[in-house]
Amino acid sequence: xxxxxxxxxxxPLALARAISLVENGAPEGRALLDTLSPRAGKxxxxxxxxxxxxxxxxxxxxxxxxxxxxxxxxxxxxVDPTSPFTGGALLGDRVRMTKAAESDIFVRSMASRGVSGGxxxxxxxxxxxxxxxxxxxxxxxxxGVGQSEIxxxxxxxxxxxxxxxxSGDGVQAMKSGVLEIADLVAINKADRGGADRLExxxxxxxxxxxxxxxxxxxxxxxxxxxxxxxxxAGAVDALVAARKQSGAFVERRKxxxxxxxxxxxxxxxxxxxxxxxxxxxxxxxxxxxxxxxDQSPYQCARKLLEEALR
Amino acid sequence: xxxxxxxxxxxPLALARAISLVENGAPEGRALLDTLSPRAGKxxxxxxxxxxxxxxxxxxxxxxxxxxxxxxxxxxxxVDPTSPFTGGALLGDRVRMTKAAESDIFVRSMASRGVSGGxxxxxxxxxxxxxxxxxxxxxxxxxGVGQSEIxxxxxxxxxxxxxxxxSGDGVQAMKSGVLEIADLVAINKADRGGADRLExxxxxxxxxxxxxxxxxxxxxxxxxxxxxxxxxAGAVDALVAARKQSGAFVERRKxxxxxxxxxxxxxxxxxxxxxxxxxxxxxxxxxxxxxxxDQSPYQCARKLLEEALR
Numbered sequence: 362x363x364x365x366x367x368x369x370x371x372x373p374l375a376l377a378r379a380i381s382l383v384e385n386g387a388p389e390g391r392a393l394l395d396t397l398s399p400r401a402g403k404x405x406x407x408x409x410x411x412x413x414x415x416x417x418x419x420x421x422x423x424x425x426x427x428x429x430x431x432x433x434x435x436x437x438x439x440v441d442p443t444s445p446f447t448g449g450a451l452l453g454d455r456v457r458m459t460k461a462a463e464s465d466i467f468v469r470s471m472a473s474r475g476v477s478g479g480x481x482x483x484x485x486x487x488x489x490x491x492x493x494x495x496x497x498x499x500x501x502x503x504x505g506v507g508q509s510e511i512x513x514x515x516x517x518x519x520x521x522x523x524x525x526x527x528s529g530d531g532v533q534a535m536k537s538g539v540l541e542i543a544d545l546v547a548i549n550k551a552d553r554g555g556a557d558r559l560e561x562x563x564x565x566x567x568x569x570x571x572x573x574x575x576x577x578x579x580x581x582x583x584x585x586x587x588x589x590x591x592x593x594a595g596a597v598d599a600l601v602a603a604r605k606q607s608g609a610f611v612e613r614r615k616x617x618x619x620x621x622x623x624x625x626x627x628x629x630x631x632x633x634x635x636x637x638x639x640x641x642x643x644x645x646x647x648x649x650x651x652x653x654x655d656q657s658p659y660q661c662a663r664k665l666l667e668e669a670l671r
Numbered sequence: 672x673x674x675x676x677x678x679x680x681x682x683p684l685a686l687a688r689a690i691s692l693v694e695n696g697a698p699e700g701r702a703l704l705d706t707l708s709p710r711a712g713k714x715x716x717x718x719x720x721x722x723x724x725x726x727x728x729x730x731x732x733x734x735x736x737x738x739x740x741x742x743x744x745x746x747x748x749x750v751d752p753t754s755p756f757t758g759g760a761l762l763g764d765r766v767r768m769t770k771a772a773e774s775d776i777f778v779r780s781m782a783s784r785g786v787s788g789g790x791x792x793x794x795x796x797x798x799x800x801x802x803x804x805x806x807x808x809x810x811x812x813x814x815g816v817g818q819s820e821i822x823x824x825x826x827x828x829x830x831x832x833x834x835x836x837x838s839g840d841g842v843q844a845m846k847s848g849v850l851e852i853a854d855l856v857a858i859n860k861a862d863r864g865g866a867d868r869l870e871x872x873x874x875x876x877x878x879x880x881x882x883x884x885x886x887x888x889x890x891x892x893x894x895x896x897x898x899x900x901x902x903x904a905g906a907v908d909a910l911v912a913a914r915k916q917s918g919a920f921v922e923r924r925k926x927x928x929x930x931x932x933x934x935x936x937x938x939x940x941x942x943x944x945x946x947x948x949x950x951x952x953x954x955x956x957x958x959x960x961x962x963x964x965d966q967s968p969y970q971c972a973r974k975l976l977e978e979a980l981r
Contacts, residue, residue, distance in 0.1 A: 391969050399964040489968075611962075618958035618968075623945055625972035626979075627937060634976075635933055648928035652921075654709040658799075658928075659701050662935035666944075667980045669936075 364389075365396045371434070371495045373467055380469055383486040386632060394486055401492035404436075407597060408501045408517030410510040410539065412530055415523045416549040419584035420593075421502050425466045427594055433498045436491035439470040440484055440503040440513065467496065481512035482628055485621050488516060505539050514542035515617050518610065519597055523547045524563075526555030535566050543577055544600060547593055551581035634669040643668055674699075675706045681744070681805045683777055690779055693796040696942060704796055711802035714746075717907060718811045718827030720820040720849065722840055725833045726859040729894040730903075731812050735776045737904055743808045746801035749780040750794055750813040750823065777806065791822035792938055795931050798826060824852035825930050828923060829907055833857045834873075836865030845876050853887055854910060857903055861891035944979040953978055 367375030379397075382390030407424075411417055418439070425435045471483060484501060491499050503513045505522070514520045522543035524530040527550065534540055546563060548556050560579050567575045578596045582589035604610035634640055647661040677685030689707075692700035717734075721727055728749070735745045781793060794811060801809050813823045824830045832853035834840040837860060844850055856873060858866050870889050877885045888906045892899035914920035944950055957971040 394969055395967040398961070398967040398969075402962060402964060486968075614962055615955065615958045618961055619954045622954055622957055622961070622968060622972045622975055623941075625968055626976045627940065629969070629973055629976060630937065630940065631933075644929045644932055645925065647932055648925045651708070651928055651932070652712060652924055654712060657705040657708040658796075658932060658935055659704055659708075659939070662932045663939055665932055666936045666939060670977045670980050 362393065362396060365393055368393070368397060368490060368494050369400065376467060376490060376494050377469065379490050380471075380487045383490065384471060384483045386483075386628070390486070394489060397493040398489045401489040404488075404492040404497050404499045405519075405601060406488055406492075406499045406501060406517045408503070408510075408513040408520040409523065410503050410505040410513055410520065410542075411523030411549075412525075412533065413504055415525045415530065416582075416584045417502050417504070417523055420523060420547065420549060420582065420590070421500050423584050423587050423590040424500060424594060425498075427590055428498050429466060434496045435466045435498045435500065436488075436494075436496035437466060437468040437500045437502065438484060438487055438491070439468065440501065441470060441472045467491065467494075481515060482621075482624050484512065485516045505537070510539055510542060515620050517617075518613060519544045519600060521545045521547055521593070521597070523549050524559065525550040526553050526559045531559045531562050534563075535570075540566060540571060540574065540577075543574065545593070545596055546577060546579045547582045547589075548579065549582045549584050551589065552583050556581055630666075630669065640665075640669050672703065672706060675703055678703070678707060678800060678804050679710065686777060686800060686804050687779065689800050690781075690797045693800065694781060694793045696793075696938070700796070704799060707803040708799045711799040714798075714802040714807050714809045715829075715911060716798055716802075716809045716811060716827045718813070718820075718823040718830040719833065720813050720823055720830065720852075721833030721859075722835075722843065723814055725835045725840065726892075726894045727812050727814070727833055730833060730857065730859060730892065730900070731810050733894050733897050733900045734810060734904060735808075737900055738808050739776060744806045745776045745808045745810065746798075746804075746806035747776060747778040747810045747812065748794060748797055748801070749778065750811065751780060751782045777801065777804075791825060792931075792934055794822065795826045820849055820852060825927050827927075828920065829854045829910060831855045831857055831903070831907070833859050834869065835860040836863050836869045841869045841872050845872075845880075850876060850881060850884065850887075853884065855903070855906055856887060856889045857892045857899075858889065859892045859894050861899065862893050866891055940976075940979065950975075950979050 364375055364379060368379050379390070379393050383394060384390070409417055409421060409424075421437055421439075425437060428435050469487065471487065488499050488501065501513050501517055503510060510520075510522075520542050522534065522539055522545070524534055524546060526548065540546075540563070548559055548563075550556075560581070563579055567577055578600070580589060580593045580596055582593055584590065601610065604613070635644070644665060647656075647665055650656045651658050651661050674685055674689060678689050689700070689703050692703060694700070719727055719731060719734075731747055731749075735747060738745050779797065781797065798809050798811065811823050811827055813820060820830075820832075830852050832844065832849055832855070834844055834856060836858065850856070850873070858869055858873075860866075870891070873889055877887055888910070890899060890903045890906055892903055894900065911920065914923070945954065954975060957966075957975055960966045961968050961971050
């Protein structure tokens with residue numbers, strides 16, 4: 362496939378087109394992934410989440426620049442679960458795209474509307490494409506609302522949770538459960554008052570409530586000046602190295618892949634299997650049997666599943 | 672099964688226990704449904720939705736009383752997608768339960784937290800139990816936020832959308848798309864100013880934007896005094912009679928049952944099939960094959976689906 366070859370050569374326009382295809386759940390997108398997913402797996406995938414306004418984009422930019430200067434090829438996927446827009450058409454993206462064009466960093470935003478089968482499926486597919494295209498570092502950025510941060514944690518090797526000393530982020534974070542997915546915490550805007558206090562509170566929360574996470578590194582950053590960013594990158598590197606040593610890195614990839622496979626299977630059921638003409642006829646006949654009192658809904662549903670896959 | 676017999680006899684405590692079992696997705700709940708669902712299908716299921724504070728509970732109470740006085744046996748399921756509480760333990764429920772105890776109206780609230788496989792699945796299962804227990808009218812009440820009103824429309828024969836002249840309900844309703852599921856609209860608090868204006872705006876919206884719905888009856892009600900409630904009940908009766916005549920009533924039941932069967936099938940996949948020991952082993956092995964670059968995720972997921980059902 363010509364498009365697949367162009368993606369493998371790392372051409373940005375081919376990559377952009379390929380991501381659109383997988384985003385829509387199009388058959389061409391799946392054919393592409395069948396070719397390209399086996400070529401993925403080399404890139405490190407870092408998830409980055411936090412409340413709106415905490416400085417995620419700035420941190421992603423700084424991290425991207427840092428790694429690029431070290432010779433890495435960086436790709437960014439910005440996931441906005443609250444936006445109906447998709448495909449890199451946002452103003453913020455255009456600004457970032459300009460910077461990206463100068464620096465060979467590929468930036469893509471994805472939004473939930475119009476994504477078939479869930480943002481998580483599409484995000485992981487897009488990460489595979491970036492990976493196959495030769496990107497060595499993939500940053501997955503999402504605003505921490507609802508489920509999106511859980512999804513990012515299933516797509517990433519390492520998750521950085523960002524908080525700021527402002528506006529009760531810490532309390533919110535403890536209540537929302539986002540700390541449970543944190544492999545590292547970055548307290549951004551550390552120059553504002555309250556960063557030490559927040560660090561102390563988080564430390565206490567990890568010690569008391571989340572003992573399995575009591576060694577989570579907490580870093581202080583000022584993304585808008587770049588202060589603390591090399592230390593954050595270093596902490597990620599150290600964590601990854603330790604996990605590769607212990608086997609935890611591969612273990613997490615496996616468990617992420619397991620949940621990905623289940624989600625894809627459910628997506629295939631919803632799109633391919635239920636939508637075939639045969640299946641529609643069978644579902645309708647089953648509905649009639651249940652309404653006639655001949656069978657129970659659970660018995661019928663089980664049978665439908667079996668028939669759909671025969 | 673003793674519990675099934677007690678439900679069939681209409682015993683409120685057995686019914687409450689049975690609903691808890693199906694709510695949790697417990698195997699006993701499914702066994703109960705296998706016995707009891709074929710005994711369901713006689714009751715009329717009316718969905719009632721609208722924004723918070725519009726007067727849904729009061730309207731449900733008034734409709735319940737009215738139908739009870741006509742010899743109907745009424746069951747109410749109040750679905751709260753925003754509440755973490757379930758099982759009728761809310762203060763509002765206790766108040767309503769008192770009234771219910773006096774009047775033989777069975778009231779049950781269901782909340783999303785802790786409901787396995789989605790509120791829609793559990794709501795429809797609970798409605799089957801109420802139906803099998805001899806209730807002849809089932810009122811499904813839900814606050815119109817997010818997806819819950821769509822789910823109620825898939826569980827109901829007829830949906831009443833409630834609005835009030837206050838606080839921009841009409842504009843919100845037009846924007847949110849809730850009018851698309853309305854079989855009837857009740858403008859409650861019709862004694863407050865603006866009811867005529869809202870009726871006119873809705874009429875225009877139906878004529879211009881939703882022509883397939885241009886004959887949707889719009890009723891004026893004052894639930895707290897009972898004014899307009901008999902007319903609302905009459906409009907529902909007339910609609911149901913017309914649809915039974917035309918065949919639309921049965922057609923909707925079929926299409927509701929089709930989507931119910933698909934949802935149950937997906938629920939079974941998530942609970943039974945993925946969770947068996949065999950399946951876990953297979954999913955893990957598949958994840959390893961994908962990570963080794965031997966297979967693509969979509970190919971593997973498809974195979975997993977087939978194997979899960981073999």
